[in-house]
Amino acid sequence: MSPVLAGALQLLALMAALALVYRPLGDYMARVYSSDKHLRVEKWIYKAVGANPNTQMRWPAYLRGVLAFSAVGVLFLYLLQRVQGSLPGSLGFQSIDPDQAFNTAASFVANTNWQSYYGEQAMGHVVQTGGLAVQNFVSAAVGIAVAVALVRGFARSRTGELGNFWSDLVRGVVRILLPISLVAAVLLVACGAIQNFAGIHEVGQFTGGVQEWNGGAVASQEAIKELGTNGGGYFNANSAHPFENPNPLSNLLEIFLILVIPFALTRTFGRMVGSVKQGYAILGTMVFIWVGFTALMMWTEFAHSGPAFDIAGGAMEGKETRFGIGGSSLFAVATTLTSTGAVNSFHSSYTGFGGGITMLGMQLGEIAPGGVGSGLYGMLIMAIIAVFIAGLMVGRTPEYLGKKIGTREIKLAACYILITPTLVLSFTGLALALSTPPDSITNTAANAVGGSGAHGFSEILYAYTSGANNNGSAFAGLNADTQWFNTTIGLAMLLGRFLPMVFVLALAGSLAEQKPIPATSGTLRTEKPLFTGLLVGTILIITGLTYFPALALGPLAEGLAS
Template identity: 60%
Template structure:
């Protein structure tokens, strides 16, 4: 019974869900019918997440295999990831959310009388089933406009922690897969350690900044409560904000635009790191492995020897792929923000001017280019300019890096392994972990 979606918004939404970004320039409960939410958006939540894992596994095979041009079968990988990992976990997770109070029906909605005596239409739908894969697949697109702050999506504090667990589950277990596939468990633990150091630092920093927010009102109430959902409180909101921006999820249970200045900066910093701590499903692992490759290259320059990682030489070809990967999203963020600020049409969408207005535009392009999907709001993004520009950033920010990852994987797989010597950098020791964190 909803009206048609305009072409530019349809393009933006399709690109958004295909690229695992799940940026939304619409209110789900008043724009998309149940069939679109299920057969269109929720299906892409599964497949886009599986694509990320499949690409990560292809890169790991590049390290694990030698003298071959075979990186596996994409269709087989995609099917196995969906059927053996995503679907079983999603069924269990959705059941838990329903037990917690999340809505799961095909209702056309209910008209209720509010406390003020007015009438409000409350939309029902297959919410829990979309909510669970939204988090598990680090997607982020909500059934409702309020996303995970909505009681039908995230009813209680314990469902909030289940959602946090689902977001972190696959990104933090893939390093173990990496260690097993390359035949050295220590390598996987090192990558997981790097992710954990950055993630824990971000969670602590964001909690500290929000719990001790400066200003008259935050000081009076003891924390920066603006924009937070009362059912969760400041700490649960800050932790969720850190996790969702560290993992390319984009789901929110509070309003990032209302955070303190430095708190909002942390959410942007998380995305600008490349979302590798632990990052999205698959994309976090291959992003972190790119940083590991660059780290051994820097280390090789410092000691004057050919850099190696997992028995593979990191030469000019490999470092070009890694550099192109690393430069893609910053270029998209900077160019997109510059064009938006130079465009009179784009500036007319801004509700705030000055430094915070710039931050809102910068956040939008950072979120889209890094395939996160969360927003600072404060700008009306359902316009031809923003739907088109952010859609392009999402598309290029997802698939250009994947091309470079697969190029690197193929280059590594063709190599003959180099035997380890006394001069080889031990890439599983604390020294290497610290170097990658620094890089």
């Protein structure tokens, strides 16, 4: 079988699996967030934290819950790393330095999982399981909760109440993330991923000598890192490591986990607003972009010239032979079009255009299908922008799902789409500006990049794109373990995660207060393919106008030169 055909068959199998679970999972999540009943274990949790799950919150209260919970998470994870050397199960590893501990705490709480450390050489069992894995669950649940609050803003009227943050958070973990990740962990173990609490042991090498390896609760963390679109790997090689991702079957399973909740949430959205067709329109937009990016990635990586490329069947540098170009391309697009950031290959080793595709996927806002929760609310913000543009074309006040998009709503949506580009481009420019002279005490880009010219620029641009968009993947050549990058990328991750949530929840509150507007003959039909096309065009044009100059200096220049 040719590598191209194998890649196409993997894509078709993945689409079939996602289509099979789309309806039941989406409907189930709609019931979870619409039910008035609480499970017994949930009541215990509410009692332990002192929360009343039946209290309805307006958007300021909901936001305070999000920020307070996340702030406690950052502080707890930071302190856990700082005292690691005194904890049992530390495997002899020392406590984490302050700047790296801040970066890691910000990363996992912000659902980014950017890692400036070697997991198997830095983090003991307690930090991995009691700190990082826990945040993989709760940070993902926070994202879903904010998305559900925005959906309620569309579904409700004449009230500013968006639900209860604590109830949404607990239900997301207990009823959705935990059950699915448990099944996924068992399947990963069956595929060959490890799951233990073994210490460090020595393994002989074929070339002589020994290498030290440690075990860990890898399969369980691998399951939630993909399912929650988190992405942090137990080992430095991430999902390219055979202990995390042993074979092509586990590779497809992990890609499935990355995509399943973000896609299914469009069904949840349709159910909760009372029109599944509206959910299909959002789904169609996501699928069109995802399939298009996957096809482009496979084309640029399979396209080759010269004897070495002919023998390998394409650009195999930085890719595992057990996955090949097809499995690597599928994973790379899935992980960068969502906020996952897990990798089964080194994106820095992709062709110039291939690296640009991964970067552009993040710069879209990771909305096709995006992270758990964040992908849906990001796409809904883009839908609001699209109906506003359509309204300008025909001279009519824009409406979406029976709600007027007035001055307040469009200002909030505009602020949302401006945050991450501002963070990405500002931090990238600042890092480059402070890189002269090379021995600068700031220890910024001049001392950290592994490449030169366009590729070196791409490494820095990719890092801040990944951080601000809460992705977490990296171009492998960048040494990000410096005070400068640990601090600035940490700030980019926190600001890129929580500032958009402020505008999302404020928008949800504004929409929930409105009186529904009946549809008329002049109302834009947002459930039709025409709107899907308008939405795709809006996304690509906004992203292109924002990032094209920077992309032209990095991956485009590198691709054209090769």
